[in-house]
Structure formats: structure tokens, C-alpha cells
Amino acid sequence: MAVTETASTEKKSLNFIEQRVESDLAEGKNGGRIQTRFPPEPNGYLHIGHAKAIAMDFGVAERFGGTCCLRMDDTNPQKEDHEYVEAIKHDIEWLGYKWDKITYASDYFQDLWDFAVWCIKQGRAYIDQQTSEEIAAQKGTPTQPGTNSPYRDRPIEESLALFEQMNSGKLEPGSMILRAKIDMASPNMHFRDPIMYRILNMPHIRTADKWNAYPMYDFTHGQSDYLEGVTHSICTLEFVPHHELYDLFVTWMKEWKGETDNIEDNRPRQFEFNKLNLNYTLMSKRNLLVLTKEGVVSGWDDPRMPTICGIRRRGYSPESLRLFIDKIGYTTFDALNDIKLLEASAREDLNVRAQRVSAVLNPVKLVITNYPENQVEELTAINNPELRDTEGNTITEGNTHTIKFSRVLWIEGEDFMEDGGKKFQRLGPGKEVRLKNAYIIKCPDSVEESCIKDAEGNIIEIHAEYDPESRSGMPGADRKIKGKTLHWVSADHCVEAEVRNYDRLWTCENPRDAIKQYEDEHGTRGIESMRPFLNPDSLHIQKGYIEEWAAEQKPLTYLQFQRTGYFNVDPDSTPEHPVYNKTVSLKEAKF
RNA sequence: UGGGCUAUGGUGUAAUGGUAACACUGCAGAUUCUGGUCCUGCCUUUCCUGGUUCGAGUCCGGGUAGCCCAACCA
Numbered sequence: 001m002a003v004t005e006t007a008s009t010e011k012k013s014l015n016f017i018e019q020r021v022e023s024d025l026a027e028g029k030n031g032g033r034i035q036t037r038f039p040p041e042p043n044g045y046l047h048i049g050h051a052k053a054i055a056m057d058f059g060v061a062e063r064f065g066g067t068c069c070l071r072m073d074d075t076n077p078q079k080e081d082h083e084y085v086e087a088i089k090h091d092i093e094w095l096g097y098k099w100d101k102i103t104y105a106s107d108y109f110q111d112l113w114d115f116a117v118w119c120i121k122q123g124r125a126y127i128d129q130q131t132s133e134e135i136a137a138q139k140g141t142p143t144q145p146g147t148n149s150p151y152r153d154r155p156i157e158e159s160l161a162l163f164e165q166m167n168s169g170k171l172e173p174g175s176m177i178l179r180a181k182i183d184m185a186s187p188n189m190h191f192r193d194p195i196m197y198r199i200l201n202m203p204h205i206r207t208a209d210k211w212n213a214y215p216m217y218d219f220t221h222g223q224s225d226y227l228e229g230v231t232h233s234i235c236t237l238e239f240v241p242h243h244e245l246y247d248l249f250v251t252w253m254k255e256w257k258g259e260t261d262n263i264e265d266n267r268p269r270q271f272e273f274n275k276l277n278l279n280y281t282l283m284s285k286r287n288l289l290v291l292t293k294e295g296v297v298s299g300w301d302d303p304r305m306p307t308i309c310g311i312r313r314r315g316y317s318p319e320s321l322r323l324f325i326d327k328i329g330y331t332t333f334d335a336l337n338d339i340k341l342l343e344a345s346a347r348e349d350l351n352v353r354a355q356r357v358s359a360v361l362n363p364v365k366l367v368i369t370n371y372p373e374n375q376v377e378e379l380t381a382i383n384n385p386e387l388r389d390t391e392g393n394t395i396t397e398g399n400t401h402t403i404k405f406s407r408v409l410w411i412e413g414e415d416f417m418e419d420g421g422k423k424f425q426r427l428g429p430g431k432e433v434r435l436k437n438a439y440i441i442k443c444p445d446s447v448e449e450s451c452i453k454d455a456e457g458n459i460i461e462i463h464a465e466y467d468p469e470s471r472s473g474m475p476g477a478d479r480k481i482k483g484k485t486l487h488w489v490s491a492d493h494c495v496e497a498e499v500r501n502y503d504r505l506w507t508c509e510n511p512r513d514a515i516k517q518y519e520d521e522h523g524t525r526g527i528e529s530m531r532p533f534l535n536p537d538s539l540h541i542q543k544g545y546i547e548e549w550a551a552e553q554k555p556l557t558y559l560q561f562q563r564t565g566y567f568n569v570d571p572d573s574t575p576e577h578p579v580y581n582k583t584v585s586l587k588e589a590k591f
Numbered sequence: 592u593g594g595g596c597u598a599u600g601g602u603g604u605a606a607u608g609g610u611a612a613c614a615c616u617g618c619a620g621a622u623u624c625u626g627g628u629c630c631u632g633c634c635u636u637u638c639c640u641g642g643u644u645c646g647a648g649u650c651c652g653g654g655u656a657g658c659c660c661a662a663c664c665a
Binding site: 013015019039040041043073075076078079132135136139140141142143144145146173174177186187188189190192195197198199200214216217218220221237238239240241242243244272274279327328329330331332333334335336337338340341343344345347351352356385386392425426434435436437438440472477478484485486487560562563564565586587588 | 594596602604616661663
């Protein structure tokens with residue numbers, strides 16, 4: 001009975017693309033080979049939407065014993081830069097994926113050129129010398145067919161000669177283009193004689209000034225896939241209308257290469273899945289750029305940004321991101337995912353990863369009145385209680401650090417209430433609580449003795465007595481009390497820290513649509529259309545006190561401020577002036 | 592209003608013609624030296640309509656709603 005239970009039941013079900021890959025493999029397509037690619041244009045920073053694509057492209061290859069190339073889709077030198085190439089590589093590595101090799105669309109510029117020449121010779125491409133306005137007008141609309149260009153049937157020799165000139169650098173950009181001769185009446189707009197090449201007269205990050213005419217996406221992508229040996233070219237749903245054209249150009253290319261047999265089975269194919277939409281999050285590169293330019297955020301790696309670098313600085317682990325992507329899945333439904341699912345994934349992963357530390361963010365002084373004035377005790381704190389042995393017991397070996405206890409401590413202001421009532425299980429007159437990893441303490445019964453107030457009535461100091469027999473770990477110290485366990489730091493043994501708390505950047509669920517609607521209604525662009533939906537309080541900086549051990553941690557260390565939330569050491573942090581970013585609060589945390 | 596794609600609890604996803612389920616959220620409880628974690632329980636679901644079938648979330652027709660396509664961007 002129980003024989004086959006483990007492997008098959010535990011295994012996560014395949015998504016629809018993986019199922020297709022599996023059946024293609026079973027049918028022996030492409031010679032039983034699996035090869036994918038992740039093809040970003042190096043014109044900006046990767047965001048969480050790219051992470052979903054990365055997990056798919058690299059994940060499929062991993063799962064089915066294939067390979068995945070990182071291919072820089074660098075066909076437009078107007079926008080591309082080495083800086084982005086490096087950032088993209090770093091982000092993918094951080095996510096934990098390894099590419100088989102790095103390729104560039106520009107590696108294929110010569111092939112693409114030769115192929116284009118062949119297309120012209122075949123009478124399948126021609127040089128159009130109309131203006132872009134004229135061409136746009138002839139294109140028709142989705143409901144109206146287009147009309148043929150007057151240059152459509154020009155002699156092949158003429159097109160050939162002009163194509164050569166397009167790359168000479170002597171022609172004005174826009175003066176002519178190379179178009180594929182397909183069907184100006186096609187219901188698919190992409191078939192209405194799509195542009196193959198345009199003149200840019202601009203140096204390229206890799207080919208320098210070798211080329212002046214550059215191929216368009218549609219004339220590059222499928223062809224690069226084919227030349228590289230990609231079997232499954234996986235992309236997002238907005239490329240569905242390109243699918244047919246992709247197939248057509250690949251078919252032409254196989255013809256050019258003289259590959260006519262086995263034509264259906266040995267070729268790259270495009271598959272599409274739903275891209276990531278997150279509520280209260282804006283993904284568009286253009287608008288994200290506005291935020292950085294206008295100083296709404298500190299940069300592309302601002303912890304409020306949906307970029308991989310922003311998310312990293314915010315304190316999400318790569319594992320938490322992959323967990324999230326796993327949970328939302330891949331379908332063909334245009335979903336709007338709840339940011340709460342991302343936060344839940346972060347909590348799930350960070351719970352087993354983060355080092356527990358003590359940080360007091362709204363400090364109020366607590367004096368242990370019966371504790372000797374100059375005494376300092378070293379106590380032991382567990383780094384991570386979720387680190388367990390096979391029997392489920394927390395491992396202590398190598399999993400502790402030392403904290404210091406003394407007469408004057410800082411605790412959270414919220415942890416003391418004059419009249420908290422029964423439900424308030426923290427400190428107050430006559431109430432007893434445990435200080436984490438330390439002693440049980442009790443406030444005097446009277447309000448007057450339990451705290452000192454300033455002229456305005458604010459509590460500035462709390463008084464309590466400790467039970468010397470209750471130190472954590474002491475025999476018999478774990479007597480039951482009504483109160484909760486509070487976190488604290490010793491006033492003379494802590495460091496002042498800058499704690500950056502973040503709230504969502506946007507006040508509306510779908511900022512992209514809201515901004516677009518505002519633009520249409522008010523005729524505004526850019527930041528003016530975004531302001532109405534920006535949360536003015538998305539960054540809240542606190543000064544707090546943190547235990548010394550936490551202040552010494554390196555940037556990007558995963559921490560849990562106990563009873564508060566998950567925090568990450570900022571790259572700006574130093575042991576003298578530690579800086580932390582709140583990743584996400586603890587569930588149900590009260591402050 | 593041309594073409595393409597989509598529709599399962601509040602959110603996302605599964606069920607591949609045969610008992611609608613899982614995760615998250617929310618609510619309640621238990622445990623706890625973190626009001627966290629772990630554990631238990633509860634709430635809520637197949638867009639509408641006709642058909643095929645012994646049987647439809649699944650297949651077919653007709654609606655409705657949403658998304659994508661008219662860049663010399665990718």
C-alpha cells in the first residue's frame with residue numbers, strides 16, 4: 001500500500017508549461033533536448049515580475065535536465081548599458097539561478113543581416129522610404145485593414161542596394177526601413193508588413209560602430225532562439241499576438257538554412273504565461289524611473305521599490321521570493337496577486353532564517369529598584385529557536401549569543417499601562433511579567449510607585465522589582481505567571497539605531513490603472529498623475545535602542561526584532577550607527 | 592465595433608469528463624520565556640444561459656465581463 005506514496009504524492013504538480021515540456025520530451029521533439037532562455041533587455045533593473053519569469057525559464061531547465069541561457073536582448077542601442085548587464089547578472093545570481101552561458105542578441109547581428117538579405121532576394125522583404133506617419137496611416141486599425149506601401153513591389157535589386165546603404169551611416173534615421181512582405185489586411189496587426197530593420201546610426205554596447213541599422217525584436221527573437229538551439233521560448237502573455245509571426249520567421253529561417261525535413265519537430269516554440277501583477281505595487285519601468293528622478297524614493301534599490309535590488313535591500317530572502325512565486329503559480333489568467341501572499345512567504349522563510357534580537361523602538365526607562373546599582377550580568381539568548389534537531393528540540397550549540405542585564409533598561413512604552421485591564425497582559429501597577437532571557441519582574445501595586453511622569457503626564461520611568469530566583473535557565477525559574485514575556489535592552493549596553501519602517505508606496509490597489517485614468521482625465525503626465533495615489537507616509541524613521549550583538553551584524557543579515565518584525569541590516573549600517581530596514585512586521589504584532 | 596486570450600471562495604492556484612480541494616487572508620480556540628512560530632476548528636467557491644453526456648468546473652453554442660494587439664520599444 002504505502003510503497004509508492006512518498007515520491008509521487010509529495011511532488012508538486014506540474015504547471016501547464018511544464019506539462020507541455022514533459023510531453024514534448026516524451027515525444028522526442030527537438031531530439032529530446034530541453035533548452036530555455038531568459039532574455040532581458042539591458043535597459044533597466046530587474047523587478048519582481050522578472051523574478052517570476054526567471055523562476056520559470058531557469059526552473060524548467062533545471063527540472064527537466066535542460067539548459068538555460070541568459071540572453072541579453074540588446075537590439076536597441078538607444079537604451080542599453082553595461083551597468084544594466086552587470087546588475088541583471090547580479091540579481092539572477094542572488095536569486096540562486098545559474099545560466100548555462102551568457103549570450104547576446106547582438107551575437108547574431110551578422111546572421112540576421114545575411115538572413116534579411118536572403119529574405120529580400122526571395123521577394124519577402126522590401127525597403128520602404130515613406131515617413132513613419134505615412135506607414136502608420138497605411139497600417140489601418142484593428143478593425144480596418146491596411147493598404148499596401150507604394151514601395152512594396154519595388155525591384156529586388158533596388159531593395160538590396162538600399163539595404164546596404166541603410167547600414168552605411170550616411171542615411172538619416174527614419175529615412176527608410178526594411179519590411180517583411182506579409183499581409184496588410186491581416187487581422188493580426190503584426191502581420192501587416194512588420195518592420196525588420198531600422199536605421200539608428202548609433203554605437204552599440206558590444207558591437208561598437210560596426211552597425212548602423214539594427215534589427216527589430218520580431219526579427220530577432222525567434223531567430224536568436226533558433227540559432228542558439230532554444231527548444232522552449234517562454235514569455236509572458238502580451239506576446240501571444242507575436243506568436244504566429246515568431247513561427248513564420250523561424251520557418252523562413254529554417255528554409256534559409258536549408259532545413260526542410262522534420263520541420264515541425266525541430267524548432268523553437270513560444271509559450272506564454274501570465275505576468276506578475278501585485279496589488280498596491282507599480283511595476284512599469286517608465287513610472288518607476290519617474291519616482292527615482294523626482295526623489296520620491298532614494299533610488300532603484302529603495303526598499304519600497306519592486307525591483308530585485310529594492311526587495312533585497314528591504315530584507316526579503318531569495319528563498320522567500322521563490323516561495324512566493326511558487327505559491328502564485330503560472331496560468332493564462334491575468335491575475336492581480338495580493339501583496340499579503342508575498343508578506344506571508346517572507347514570514348514563512350524568515351521565521352526559520354532570521355536571528356532573534358532585542359530592539360526597543362519606542363523606549364521608556366525601566367528601573368529594577370532592587371537590582372544592585374553597578375552590577376552587570378551576562379545572559380544567554382538563542383539566535384534562532386527554529387533551528388532544531390531531529391527530535392524537534394532547539395539546537396543551542398553555536399546558536400546563542402550573550403546579552404547584558406543591568407539595573408536600568410529600556411522597554412517599549414506600549415508595554416506599560418496604568419489601567420490596562422485584564423486583557424492587557426503586560427506591565428502595569430501590581431502586574432508581573434518576564435523579561436526575555438532574564439528575570440521575572442513586578443511593578444509596585446500603586447500607580448505612584450510604579451512610574452514617574454513628566455509635567456505633561458507622560459510616563460518617563462517605570463519602576464519594578466525583580467525576582468532573583470527567576471533567571472532564565474535557573475532550576476525552578478520557570479514558574480507560571482499571568483503576564484507575557486517582554487523584550488528589553490540594557491541602557492548602558494545598547495546602541496542607538498536608525499530603524500526605517502516602510503508602508504506601501506501606493507494608496508490604491510491598482511496604481512497603474514489609477515495613474516492612467518488620471519492622465520486621461522487631467523491631461524497630465526509623470527509625477528503629477530502619480531501624486532494623488534502616493535502614500536505620503538511610506539517611510540517612517542524611528543530612533544531605537546538595539547542590543548550590541550545586533551549592531552555588529554553585517555549588511556543584509558536577516559534579523560527578527562522579537563515581538564516586532566523582521567528587519568534587515570542596511571548597506572549604510574555601521575556598528576556605531578546601525579541602520580535597519582523593516583522587511584515585514586510579525587503577524588498580529590501590536591506595534 | 593477586427594483578431595487573439597481569459598473567467599473556480601476575499602486573493603491566488605488545483606481538480607486533465609467521475610465526491611470541488613490546497614495555500615494565503617479573516618475569525619475563534621489551545622500551547623508558548625516572542626500577543627510570533629507550531630497545533631485545532633470555522634467562514635466563504637465553479638460568471639450567465641442553452642446544449643452534448645449516465646455524469647460537465649472541465650466539451651460545444653450564445654451572452655456578459657476583463658486583458659492583449661494599431662512603437663522605426665522589448
